[in-house]
Amino acid sequence: MSDIVIRAEGLGKEYLVGHHTDRERYTALRDVLTRNVRDYWRKALARGEPIVQGDTQEEIWACGM
Numbered sequence: 001m002s003d004i005v006i007r008a009e010g011l012g013k014e015y016l017v018g019h020h021t022d023r024e025r026y027t028a029l030r031d032v033l034t035r036n037v038r039d040y041w042r043k044a045l046a047r048g049e050p051i052v053q054g055d056t057q058e059e060i061w062a063c064g065m
Contacts, residue, residue: 012063019056 010063012061015060015062017058017060019058
């Protein structure tokens, strides 16, 4: 009988990374307020979903060897 109880191969982990895009030449107060309210509601309503801040999201996979 083998001493190995659990063997795992090819495992990976998914990460979501948020990026803020600053395309504007300046940031108006309304833009800051809108972004803060949007982020607050995302955090308040996130039910088991990842909280990722940023205007765009990137999916990254980390795999073990």
